[in-house]
Amino acid sequence: MQTDRIGGATHRLSSLDALESEAIHIIREVVAEFERPALLFSGGKDSVVMLHLATKAFWPGKVPFPVLHVDTGHNFPEVLEFRDRTVERLGIRLVVGSVQEYIDRGELSERADGTRNPLQTVPLLDTINANKFDAVFGGGRRDEDKARAKERILSLRDEFGQWDPRNQRPELWNLYNGRHTVGQHVRAFPISNWTELDVWRYIERENIELPGLYYAHQREVFRRDGMWRAVGEVSQPTERETVETRMVRYRTVGDMSCTGAVESAAADVSAVVREVALSTLTERGATRADDRISEAAMEDRKKDGYF
Structure with a gap:
């Protein structure tokens, strides 16, 4: 305060x-x-x-x-x-x-x-x-x-x-x-x-609209680099990568080719607030492959x- x-x-x-x-x-x-x-x-x-x-x-x-x-x-x-x-x-x-x-x-x-x-x-x-x-x-x-x-x-x-x-x-x-x-x-x-928690608490308080990707939804994904990647025109699985339908959401929505989703049941803003409060990984560390190239x-x- x-x-x-x-x-x-x-x-x-x-x-x-x-x-x-x-x-x-x-x-x-x-x-x-x-x-x-x-x-x-x-x-x-x-x-x-x-x-x-x-x-x-x-x-x-x-x-x-x-x-x-x-x-x-x-x-x-x-x-x-x-x-x-x-x-x-x-x-x-x-x-x-x-x-x-x-x-x-x-x-x-x-x-x-x-x-x-x-x-x-x-x-x-x-x-x-x-x-x-x-x-x-x-x-x-x-x-x-x-x-x-x-x-x-x-x-x-x-x-x-x-x-x-x-x-x-x-x-x-x-x-x-x-x-x-x-x-x-x-x-x-x-x-x-x-x-990140402040941002979500503020979104909840101000009733701010966001793209639906931020909330849990079913999506076709495949596992790569420890992340769930969406199947799309610029994000295709290899022969060794299995496509699955999972309930996921996005913590950040950058380039489709390097942004991963997280498994989640948080379908509304209050559920996301609770989920983020318990998270121990930053959103970029958890979901952005381009930030994993090196420490710097x-x-x-x-x-x-x-x-």
Whole structure:
């Protein structure tokens, strides 16, 4: 609990109230300080919470910046449908960078492992530069990964979009330094201090809609790398891998070719909250094959400009 004084009386803030207040403060500070912000929005739960916070920050006005998505071409169709429906409902401009277009032009090549997540960096940086975005909101949280735990709330990217984890600005007393030069931009992480459980408790409290993949459903899957992978156009089992129908849900909804499901009976948000509260594995560690390449897989990608 945190306390605040209103009209001489002491008002107790719940942990969720405090986190929400901090996030809204950061969003407003960035919009006040930067000329052309944008919000990374994939349709995943963290970006959905971010967009919800932005709508609250500027209500009853509209969100005063566009949302940006780098489409790998391997995204879950259900998530893309949710993305499009959400931006249409809120009347927000959607900017899309396409990995497939870069592959078609020969500017990127498919990886041997089939995953396209690492291929997002170049389209992301090009889209940021083309639109002259000087601040980009992301839904990264410190509990997801060791590399993300090193990030500041406002994280400077140099002229090449790269991040130097050894050269970060102090953020004492919640003072955020957004200073940058032409060609540089800043990544802003308003929910950096949230945990996966905080996100789900907030979704429950605010009655926030999510893609159905986040809740238990029957799906054809096969076992690979200790994870259940969905059968789909870009995710096919080998002859040695057996297809089964299982009750699963997704903790994160990235590239279909590297995102695993978890067995679960949690069919609604309250059940997911209970399940996450008991989990001992981070969502990325449990369900993202691309983060298992090495101990420094995420940090190496972030240094190059990945979000």
